[in-house]
Amino acid sequence: MTGIVIEGVTRTFGTVRAVDGVNLTVGEGEFFTLLGPSGCGKTTLLRMIAGFCELDEGQIRFGTKRIDTLPAHTRDIGMVFQNYAVFPNLTVAGNVAYGLKARKVTAAEVARRVEEALSLVQLGGYGERWPHQLSGGQLQRVAIARALVIRPQVLLFDEPLSNLDARLRVSMRAEIRELQKSLGITAIYVTHDQEEAMSVSDRIALMQSGRLEQVGAPAEIYRQPASRFAAEFMGTTNLLEPKALGLSGAGRVSLRPEALRLDAEAPAGWPRLSGTVAHVEILGPITRFDVRLADGSVIRVASLDEPHRTLATGAQVTLAYDPARVTVLA
Amino acid sequence: MTLTIPHQQRLPLAIAALGFLFLGLFLLYPLFNVFGASVLDGDGEKFTFANYVKILGRPFYRGAVANTLMIGVAATITTIVISVPFAFALARLPVPGKAAIVALAAMPLVLPSFVSAYAIVLLLGRAGVVTQWLNSWGIGFGSIYGAGGIVLVYTLTLYPYVLLPTMAGFKAVDVSIEEAAQSLGSSPRRTLWTVTLPIVVPSILAGGLLVFIETLENFGVPFVLAEDMPIFAVEAFKLFVGETAPNPSSAGVLGVLLILMTSLVLLIQRRFLANRRFATGARSAPPILKVGPGLRIAATVYCWSVVLLALVPFFAIVVLSFMEFRGPVLHPNFSTANFTALFERSTRPLLNTLMFATLAAIGVTLIGVPIAYVVTRLRSGLAAVLDVIATLPFAVAGTVLAIGFVVSFNSGWLILTGGPFIMVLAYTVRKIPFAVRSSSGILHQIDPSLEEASISLGRSPLQTFARILVPLMLGGIMSGFVLTWVTIASELSATVVLYSGQWRTLTVVMFQALEGGGGGIATAAASTLIVVTLVPIALLYRLIRRYELAA
Ligand SMILES: Nc1ncnc2c1ncn2[C@@H]1O[C@H](COP(=O)(O)OP(=O)(O)OP(=O)(O)O)[C@@H](O)[C@H]1O
Ligand SMILES: [Mg+2]
Numbered sequence: 013m014t015g016i017v018i019e020g021v022t023r024t025f026g027t028v029r030a031v032d033g034v035n036l037t038v039g040e041g042e043f044f045t046l047l048g049p050s051g052c053g054k055t056t057l058l059r060m061i062a063g064f065c066e067l068d069e070g071q072i073r074f075g076t077k078r079i080d081t082l083p084a085h086t087r088d089i090g091m092v093f094q095n096y097a098v099f100p101n102l103t104v105a106g107n108v109a110y111g112l113k114a115r116k117v118t119a120a121e122v123a124r125r126v127e128e129a130l131s132l133v134q135l136g137g138y139g140e141r142w143p144h145q146l147s148g149g150q151l152q153r154v155a156i157a158r159a160l161v162i163r164p165q166v167l168l169f170d171e172p173l174s175n176l177d178a179r180l181r182v183s184m185r186a187e188i189r190e191l192q193k194s195l196g197i198t199a200i201y202v203t204h205d206q207e208e209a210m211s212v213s214d215r216i217a218l219m220q221s222g223r224l225e226q227v228g229a230p231a232e233i234y235r236q237p238a239s240r241f242a243a244e245f246m247g248t249t250n251l252l253e254p255k256a257l258g259l260s261g262a263g264r265v266s267l268r269p270e271a272l273r274l275d276a277e278a279p280a281g282w283p284r285l286s287g288t289v290a291h292v293e294i295l296g297p298i299t300r301f302d303v304r305l306a307d308g309s310v311i312r313v314a315s316l317d318e319p320h321r322t323l324a325t326g327a328q329v330t331l332a333y334d335p336a337r338v339t340v341l342a
Numbered sequence: 343m344t345l346t347i348p349h350q351q352r353l354p355l356a357i358a359a360l361g362f363l364f365l366g367l368f369l370l371y372p373l374f375n376v377f378g379a380s381v382l383d384g385d386g387e388k389f390t391f392a393n394y395v396k397i398l399g400r401p402f403y404r405g406a407v408a409n410t411l412m413i414g415v416a417a418t419i420t421t422i423v424i425s426v427p428f429a430f431a432l433a434r435l436p437v438p439g440k441a442a443i444v445a446l447a448a449m450p451l452v453l454p455s456f457v458s459a460y461a462i463v464l465l466l467g468r469a470g471v472v473t474q475w476l477n478s479w480g481i482g483f484g485s486i487y488g489a490g491g492i493v494l495v496y497t498l499t500l501y502p503y504v505l506l507p508t509m510a511g512f513k514a515v516d517v518s519i520e521e522a523a524q525s526l527g528s529s530p531r532r533t534l535w536t537v538t539l540p541i542v543v544p545s546i547l548a549g550g551l552l553v554f555i556e557t558l559e560n561f562g563v564p565f566v567l568a569e570d571m572p573i574f575a576v577e578a579f580k581l582f583v584g585e586t587a588p589n590p591s592s593a594g595v596l597g598v599l600l601i602l603m604t605s606l607v608l609l610i611q612r613r614f615l616a617n618r619r620f621a622t623g624a625r626s627a628p629p630i631l632k633v634g635p636g637l638r639i640a641a642t643v644y645c646w647s648v649v650l651l652a653l654v655p656f657f658a659i660v661v662l663s664f665m666e667f668r669g670p671v672l673h674p675n676f677s678t679a680n681f682t683a684l685f686e687r688s689t690r691p692l693l694n695t696l697m698f699a700t701l702a703a704i705g706v707t708l709i710g711v712p713i714a715y716v717v718t719r720l721r722s723g724l725a726a727v728l729d730v731i732a733t734l735p736f737a738v739a740g741t742v743l744a745i746g747f748v749v750s751f752n753s754g755w756l757i758l759t760g761g762p763f764i765m766v767l768a769y770t771v772r773k774i775p776f777a778v779r780s781s782s783g784i785l786h787q788i789d790p791s792l793e794e795a796s797i798s799l800g801r802s803p804l805q806t807f808a809r810i811l812v813p814l815m816l817g818g819i820m821s822g823f824v825l826t827w828v829t830i831a832s833e834l835s836a837t838v839v840l841y842s843g844q845w846r847t848l849t850v851v852m853f854q855a856l857e858g859g860g861g862g863i864a865t866a867a868a869s870t871l872i873v874v875t876l877v878p879i880a881l882l883y884r885l886i887r888r889y890e891l892a893a
Contacts, residue, residue, distance in 0.1 A: 064794050066348045083349035085797045085806075097795040101813040111799030155795075162799060 021070035032222035048219035090159030105139030129161035269314035271337035278332030372746025380594030406572035417496035425504035433512035454832030456562025461655030504549035511545030559739035561835035597742035663869040667862030680866035702769035710777025740835030
């Protein structure tokens with residue numbers, strides 16, 4: 013168990029700067045997520061840590077030990093791949109034992125630890141099965157057991173859940189988080205799904221075009237986005253000119269839809285805005301609606317379902333917003 | 343920036359270096375010497391094109407070029423004309439016994455074509471069984487010696503090169519494309535001509551070009567059937583081992599010209615066909631068409647006739663090998679004398695054949711599979727160059743490569759002539775392209791993240807290759823091994839240049855018996871060769887079947 017230090021790491025493919033001067037420190041036992049849109053360089057950065065991609069510049073250390081110059085198979089890393097990468101020519105137990113055998117662990121010890129790892133991912137008794145007999149979720153559990161069983165210094169996940177269906181994704185991500193915390197292994201997790209990132213991570217690094225956009229705890233990035241990109245990537249938001257809210261200054265402000273309420277449901281001290289309802293969507297637990305303000309701009313609102321509320325397109329409404337939740341963007 | 347080699351590229355680069363070394367020494371260097379022989383004057387000192395002028399100035403050799411090309415074009419056209427309807431019938435018409443037809447249709451690819459040629463001579467030649475029988479009824483027919491017979495044998499032995507890819511092409515056409523055409527108002531017949539066939543054309547042409555190249559390089563078939571007609575590969579052989587005055591420079595000229603022709607065809611194929619593949623992303627295979635009984639019977643008769651006709655010569659050879667020969671003349675009595683005569687003298691040719699095929703097939707596998715690994719896994723110009731060089735033997739006729747071997751390893755620091763290794767090496771080089779092609783086909787389907795998973799779990803790239811890739815490729819490697827083995831066992835064109843003394847193979851025995859008119863021994867050697875070919879193929883089939891049933 014070690015922290016990870018990434019210093020000035022850069023990698024270019026042709027003219028594409030896939031990773032561009034990244035500096036990061038991941039704490040011991042931390043669950044750290046690289047989040048960003050497709051092509052922003054998450055996988056490239058992860059593969060540099062794993063040893064499958066060369067660095068043009070910079071270095072990577074586990075604790076004080078520099079590892080970016082080591083061959084991949086000596087780095088002591090457990091990696092979980094997007095497409096599972098379960099060896100089809102080995103049984104489930106054979107897959108999980110693979111890394112232990114590479115480490116010359118005795119046969120009895122291998123058997124014991126394989127069984128332990130399999131029950132940890134709730135696959136106890138599946139050892140003799142073949143990969144083609146398992147479902148996608150089970151395959152991913154095998155891949156996780158295989159990575160955990162070697163007790164690596166660092167666990168790496170590259171979009172491990174993206175091939176699973178939506179429900180399984182939600183339950184598996186909780187399991188992964190729980191396992192990581194109970195074993196205390198430092199983990200770096202790559203995803204482009206901000207909800208997934210927020211649910212599992214201690215901290216998130218938001219990436220764009222090979223650079224770090226913002227690093228922080230999930231709630232921090234959500235509530236205090238440092239840039240327009242961060243504000244929009246972390247969830248639906250209203251990007252407004254300050255004067256639309258009666259504020260002064262240039263640039264833009266971000267106001268999340270849930271920071272707005274209907275006049276009757278809001279505390280008295282909140283500033284008011286009025287407009288006409290342009291569109292209503294009742295999604296079950298929450299209702300989303302758009303309000304067109306006097307200056308023509310449209311503001312998005314989200315609130316919990318209220319049985320007695322009636323909202324019709326074209327109706328005149330007054331909105332209130334929480335002034336503490338207005339973020340001024342650079 | 344330092345010039346260290348990234349860890350994950352060390353293994354592929356090391357393999358690439360060994361591959362370049364091997365192919366450089368046993369392919370490029372001999373070919374360079376063939377070229378050298380062709381452009382040096384009599385003393386081997388001055389650079390000159392005089393040899394080219396001399397050879398091309400002689401009508402005999404210009405005739406050889408013309409004959410070779412003409413026969414190649416004719417055989418390509420006949421194979422296409424025969425195979426396209428055949429492929430369509432197999433893909434789209436209700437023909438009974440399709441699995442058997444496809445299995446039988448692939449046989450001519452592994453059976454030695456010169457055996458088929460020899461069978462045609464025994465059946466339809468001047469003293470042929472069928473010829474004599476027909477003559478006794480007062481019926482005569484044209485001579486099968488010369489271009490006609492050669493084209494006939496090429497058609498019967500090479501048609502699978504067009505049939506198999508074309509059939510795959512017809513099956514890969516997505517139904518929805520045909521349905522779209524018909525919903526736009528196109529009749530089924532018009533749809534076939536305007537939509538389906540154009541999609542399949544690249545497959546047809548790719549197969550046709552393979553046929554064309556095979557005809558250019560083939561030595562055995564024209565050797566048996568051409569008689570006085572000059573054919574390139576045969577004339578190169580005669581010039582090189584010529585009894586009167588061996589002439590390496592003239593043989594070199596023919597060799598270089600032959601390589602130029604085949605490379606040109608290969609280049610055409612790469613340039614024009616590589617981009618012309620119409621990926622239709624077939625999700626649902628096209629349906630078997632509903633046709634009337636007339637067409638169904640016609641299609642069935644047609645398919646079975648072609649398949650069986652192509653195998654008749656091989657069958658005939660086996661039957662004839664159990665008959666009595668007096669010199670080249672056949673007598674219709676059962677006899678095992680041919681085999682006694684063949685093996686009485688020595689069982690060495692058979693043992694040599696088995697041994698050489700085994701050694702060379704091992705060599706091909708050990709070199710071809712790692713090269714395929716580099717070609718598919720190393721992202722570098724180096725890999726592309728290695729790929730091209732490893733494909734090159736395909737464009738080099740066996741005769742020409744063998745001439746290069748003799749010129750290169752006859753003297754100097756590495757002397758190989760006169761021994762068995764030169765033959766094994768020549769076979770290995772000749773078959774490497776097939777191993778590289780088939781292995782890289784398999785490797786393309788293996789997800790690289792499996793290798794990365796293994797490496798991240800602590801296995802070095804070399805261990806990962808041995809423990810993950812080799813087991814995953816095993817089925818493919820084994821089939822490749824058997825096919826290589828079988829084709830080496832019946833290799834003739836390089837063998838006849840390279841064999842010496844006790845290192846004769848079955849093909850050499852046949853070749854010498856043909857030259858000396860010993861029909862009995864030739865048929866016995868041919869039948870033995872057929873058995874040697876078919877047994878491993880049958881075993882492979884059973885193995886694959888069992889494997890598939892188990893999985
Ligand atoms: N081996 C490579 N050769 C060339 N370009 C590459 C290579 N690997 C990545 N790139 C480029 O580098 C950039 C970053 O790629 P990367 O795979 O790291 O993105 P990502 O954030 O993981 O995206 P995704 O969410 O789609 O997986 C992309 O523009 C990609 O095209
Ligand atoms: Mg990625």
